[in-house]
Structures are given as structure tokens and as C-alpha cells.
Amino acid sequence: MTADELREARDALAATVERFARAEIAPHVTAWDAAGEFPRALYRRAADLGLLGLGYPEAYGGTPAPHALRLPMWVALCRYGASGGVLASLLSHNIGLPPVLALGSEDVKRGVIPPVLAGERIAALAITEPGGGSDVAALRTTAQREGGDYVVDGEKIFITSGMRADWITVAVRTGDGRGAKDISLLLVPGDSQGLSRTRLDKMGWLCSDTAHLRFDGVRVPARYLLGDEGAGFKAIMGNFNAERFGIACAALGFSMACYDEALAWAQQRQTFGSPLVGHQVVRHKLVDMQQRIRSTAAWLETVAARADAGDTGADWVGEVCVLKNHATQTLQFCADAGVQILGGMGYMRGTVCERIYREVKVLTIGGGTEEIMKDLAARQWHMI
Numbered sequence: 001m002t003a004d005e006l007r008e009a010r011d012a013l014a015a016t017v018e019r020f021a022r023a024e025i026a027p028h029v030t031a032w033d034a035a036g037e038f039p040r041a042l043y044r045r046a047a048d049l050g051l052l053g054l055g056y057p058e059a060y061g062g063t064p065a066p067h068a069l070r071l072p073m074w075v076a077l078c079r080y081g082a083s084g085g086v087l088a089s090l091l092s093h094n095i096g097l098p099p100v101l102a103l104g105s106e107d108v109k110r111g112v113i114p115p116v117l118a119g120e121r122i123a124a125l126a127i128t129e130p131g132g133g134s135d136v137a138a139l140r141t142t143a144q145r146e147g148g149d150y151v152v153d154g155e156k157i158f159i160t161s162g163m164r165a166d167w168i169t170v171a172v173r174t175g176d177g178r179g180a181k182d183i184s185l186l187l188v189p190g191d192s193q194g195l196s197r198t199r200l201d202k203m204g205w206l207c208s209d210t211a212h213l214r215f216d217g218v219r220v221p222a223r224y225l226l227g228d229e230g231a232g233f234k235a236i237m238g239n240f241n242a243e244r245f246g247i248a249c250a251a252l253g254f255s256m257a258c259y260d261e262a263l264a265w266a267q268q269r270q271t272f273g274s275p276l277v278g279h280q281v282v283r284h285k286l287v288d289m290q291q292r293i294r295s296t297a298a299w300l301e302t303v304a305a306r307a308d309a310g311d312t313g314a315d316w317v318g319e320v321c322v323l324k325n326h327a328t329q330t331l332q333f334c335a336d337a338g339v340q341i342l343g344g345m346g347y348m349r350g351t352v353c354e355r356i357y358r359e360v361k362v363l364t365i366g367g368g369t370e371e372i373m374k375d376l377a378a379r380q381w382h383m384i
Helices: 003-035 041-048 067-081 084-090 098-103 106-117 232-268 280-308 314-347 352-365 370-380
Strands: 123-126 142-146 149-160 167-173 183-189 195-199 210-221
Touching (some): 003 067, 003 084, 041 084, 067 084, 067 232, 067 280, 084 232, 084 352, 098 106, 098 167, 098 183, 098 232, 123 149, 142 167, 149 183, 167 232, 232 280, 232 314, 232 352, 280 314, 314 370
Antiparallel strands (some): 142 149, 149 210, 167 183
16 A cells, blocks of 8 residues: 555545544433443444454455554544543454454354454453452463363453453463463353353443453353463463554544544633633643644554554564553643633533543553553563
8 A cells, every 4th residue: 555545545534433433422422421331233333334344354354454544543433432431342342352363263263253343243351350450470260171161260350341242352371370371362252151240330431331250160162262272471462562552542532532622612712801712821731732642643653654564573562552651641631631621611521521531540551551561661672
């Protein structure tokens, strides 16, 4: 794809996503938050536009796409839909399916991936446990081989789409040892006997179901083991890098949404005989928002270009980690500034800035906390 072709494709995709987000998401987000869910039909409508399959092989119903093309899709969906709850659940397959695609047998891939990309099934990823968060190597959920099955026992927590998921990619311990070497990935059908789910209440992402999962003697056919036993840790780490890039894209889109609302309010709100934007202190806040937005956008383009060129070594991994921190810090600043500019209205449910203000913190935690990101970057850059 030439530079001109890529530019045209990006513009066309962004326009399509903007229309979808404005028509299908933004008008309903407040009601969906109040209801605590959004319609499953939204998956099918997103799939019909090809949004769920972007970046996946054609053989499984997807559309291959470079990072440079996926970036504007994420940004536009967040900017014009402005709901982390919808984004998290609608696109939870982007963390649940990649291990299936990379490690699953051909039969498993053909049986699982196409229905998810068509919006007919929902996929999720289950790694975090009640007794540990970022320390993946310490997980305790076990999967013991018994004949043609694995028997799974344990718990997972903070699982996006955990209540609805038809397929759950679960990190398990398949050996008797400790650490990373015995960690495997197992694809668990959502209707498995012995699997129970409890919905969790959250500060934000109100329309995204987040679950506590319990596995009590859940029998899973051995064909659903993804790759070899003990191959899970490496796959999980690689999956995290893609998740962190997506989070950075989302943070940029949400930052833009806060800016859009704050600017519109500042231009029409009259105080002391002039619009808010006429006051230097207010327009300086808007400029500060733009400064951070533009630096984040430029950095994302650079990281995407490196990935598309095949430059995804240790240095790139470190850069993704600190980019995720930078993008979410940009979002924190823009959400706070947006609420401040809107004043009392910024504290009211139904405004974009209020909703995003409540949703900011989860993006600084999900995919790895700021502290973990810094430590990972230090290791990738051989500081320690």
C-alpha cells in the first residue's frame, strides 16, 4: 500500500467509524450506563462495517490491516462514541482472540474466530486473579490433565465481557512448579459446567460487564489448549503489547472528545460579558490540552510506523510502555481540564467530560499500571 493509498484508506475508515459512533453509540451511552449494559446487537452492527475484523486474516472473516490503519479506527470510535464502557466490551475480542489466532489449531480457529468477528459470539481474556494483578507468573488457577480433558480450578477477576463471553481465553498453571514456565493458555467455552460468574460494580465503564469468574472442576477438551503446555507466558506478554497500543489509541480519542466538548462550551458560554474562551486562563487550558493531544498523536504515529516496518524488538516494547503512560496522562489532564472548563455542568451526568473523568483511572491500570510500565521499559532499555 502506497502512502497515498494508506492516507485515503485512513480517511475513509475514520469517516465510517465517526458516522457509526455518532449514530449508534453516542446518543445512547447515558441510557446504557444507567442500564448497566448495551445491546448485543451492537456487535453485529459493528461487524457489518468490518470494525471487529480489522487486523485479522481474511480466512477467518477479517480484514488484514497495518497498525497505521487500526490507529484511526480506535481514535475515531473513542472520540465520537466517547464511552470506555462500550469500547472495552465491544472490542474485548482484541485481547481474547489473538492467542487463539497465534496458537490454536486450525479446527479451533475456524470454529471460534469467524463467529466472533461476525458479531455472533463474544470473546474475552481472563488473566488477573484476586490474589495478584500484574504478577502474572504468580497465578494460581490450575488445569490438570485428565484423559482427554483439562480440569480447571481457580478464580479470575476484573474480566471485561466476563458475564457475556461465549469464549474465554484463560491463563492457567498446567505444571506443579512456580513462576512462568508452567503457565499455559486454555480456551474455555462460556457454557462450561462448573463456571460461575459474578458481576462487579465499578466507578466507570458502567455499561461494560466486568466479572469475577470461578472455575470449579470445569472440564475443557484438550483440543482447546492454545499451543504447548508452558507456552502461555510468552504469548501473554506479546498480547499485552498490542493491548497497550490500543489503550494509548483510546486515550487519545477520549482526550480529543474532552477537548471537543470543552471548546464548544467555552465558545458559547457567556461570562462577564464575553464567551469563556475570551478569558486568557480558559483558552490557555485549551491550548495545554492541544499540546498534549498533538504530542500523543505524533508519538502514536511513530510507534505504529515502527511496528508496521517490523521493528518490534525490545526497544519498541519499552516505547509502547511509556507511550501508554504518556497517552493516559494526557487523558487525565484533558478530562480534568474539561470538567473545570464546563464548571458545574462538567459535574453533571450526561456530559462527555464527566463520564470520561470517571473512566480515566482504569486506563492507567488496565494492561499494566504506570509503575509496571516504567519498570518494564527500564528492563527493555537495559537500565537494570
